[in-house]
Amino acid sequence: MSVMKRVSMMFRAKANKALDRMEDPRETLDYSYQTQLELLQKVRRGVADVATSRKRVELQINQLQQSSDKLDRQARDALSVGREDLARDALTRKAGLQSQLNDLNTQYQSLQAEEEKLTGASQRLQAKVDAFRTRKETIKATYTAAEAQTRINEAFTGISEEMGDVGLAIQRAEDKTEQMRARAGAIDELMASGALDDMVSGPHDDIQAELDRMGAGHDVDAELARLKGELAQGSAPRQIEGTANGGAAAPASAASAGQPAPAQPAPPVADASPVTDAEPADQPQAGDGA
Amino acid sequence: MIVRILGEGQLQVDDSAASELNELDAKLEATVERSDERGFASALAELLARVRTIGRPVEPGALEPSELILPGEGATMAEVRKLLAGDGMIPG
Numbered sequence: 042m043s044v045m046k047r048v049s050m051m052f053r054a055k056a057n058k059a060l061d062r063m064e065d066p067r068e069t070l071d072y073s074y075q076t077q078l079e080l081l082q083k084v085r086r087g088v089a090d091v092a093t094s095r096k097r098v099e100l101q102i103n104q105l106q107q108s109s110d111k112l113d114r115q116a117r118d119a120l121s122v123g124r125e126d127l128a129r130d131a132l133t134r135k136a137g138l139q140s141q142l143n144d145l146n147t148q149y150q151s152l153q154a155e156e157e158k159l160t161g162a163s164q165r166l167q168a169k170v171d172a173f174r175t176r177k178e179t180i181k182a183t184y185t186a187a188e189a190q191t192r193i194n195e196a197f198t199g200i201s202e203e204m205g206d207v208g209l210a211i212q213r214a215e216d217k218t219e220q221m222r223a224r225a226g227a228i229d230e231l232m233a234s235g236a237l238d239d240m241v242s243g244p245h246d247d248i249q250a251e252l253d254r255m256g257a258g259h260d261v262d263a264e265l266a267r268l269k270g271e272l273a274q275g276s277a278p279r280q281i282e283g284t285a286n287g288g289a290a291a292p293a294s295a296a297s298a299g300q301p302a303p304a305q306p307a308p309p310v311a312d313a314s315p316v317t318d319a320e321p322a323d324q325p326q327a328g329d330g331a
Numbered sequence: 332m333i334v335r336i337l338g339e340g341q342l343q344v345d346d347s348a349a350s351e352l353n354e355l356d357a358k359l360e361a362t363v364e365r366s367d368e369r370g371f372a373s374a375l376a377e378l379l380a381r382v383r384t385i386g387r388p389v390e391p392g393a394l395e396p397s398e399l400i401l402p403g404e405g406a407t408m409a410e411v412r413k414l415l416a417g418d419g420m421i422p423g
Binding site: 043044045046047048049051052053056158161162164165168169171172173176195196198199200201202206209210 | 334335337338339340352353356357359360363378391392393394395396397398399400401402411414415
């Protein structure tokens with residue numbers, strides 16, 4: 042038999058069974074109304090629960106994103122001082138975080154969708170419950186117990202279907218938030234245990250420590266690299282003009298511009314570089330003069 | 332006739348659409364019979380899309396039961412089987 046007919050029959054059977062249990066049709070109205078109000082409460086709690094879960098995931102996403110940004114900065118810092126090994130380390134850790142982040146983002150979207158669905162279900166149920174209350178008062182005021190039966194059955198069957206639908210939505214949302222809670226809890230535990238910290242920055246943030254250690258020399262090196270870069274750029278066109286005269290100096294300047302990459306202790310570099318730099322800087326002027 | 336899409340609400344659909352919907356429903360039923368999860372997903376999506384296109388939303392305060400009830404968007408075959416299996420499944 043067709044899927045949609047079978048589903049409809051299941052819902053109808055459920056309503057009929059509930060109706061059969063009721064002895065006084067008028068009592069049915071009040072009892073059903075109570076049940077409806079309870080379900081409304083339940084669906085509203087469901088919306089709040091999903092929202093709480095969603096916010097928790099959002100918080101975790103923000104934390105992991107910050108860690109990921111930090112690793113990105115570290116990778117840049119490491120590269121700027123020529124430590125590709127450190128940069129690679131930072132990027133590897135970042136990639137590990139990224140997969141967690143992707144997972145959390147998927148969860149976030151699914152919770153958001155669930156929240157919207159449940160909010161819609163709550164609004165639809167609210168509208169039906171309001172209608173039911175009005176209908177209930179009319180039936181009670183207008184009809185005798187015998188006459189009321191059919192009207193009551195109609196109203197009851199109609200709202201029972203909505204209640205079944207909302208009930209399913211609540212169940213699904215509960216299942217989902219339960220799963221999310223378990224996963225969010227696992228990530229919180231990871232964070233608390235420091236395992237995730239290790240992933241972000243090593244036990245004592247070894248990448249940062251290494252970068253800090255190089256701090257003093259790093260400033261000087263970076264400054265030197267910048268100066269060399271400026272000089273190399275400034276002198277390049279003149280070197281072309283002066284190739285005949287300064288031919289020997291040009292390769293030297295290119296080599297020295299490439300030099301600062303391996304980070305060496307500051308003093309030797311500081312001593313060596315001005316000397317090598319001074320030559321190409323002077324050379325073109327000499328070439329111009331000739 | 333009134334058609335309910337679970338999780339979405341009720342839609343008023345012209346009676347003349349019945350045979351078309353029955354055809355789509357038969358396709359859906361066939362996928363359940365041969366446990367074709369993929370086919371099920373696309374057949375369900377097709378049926379729901381058609382109902383949404385030809386249906387008009389029923390006013391929210393209406394208390395009429397639906398003639399046909401459809402599983403919601405993204406429902407899995409397992410969920411639908413559970414729905415059909417026992418009377419304990421539908422809460423409320």
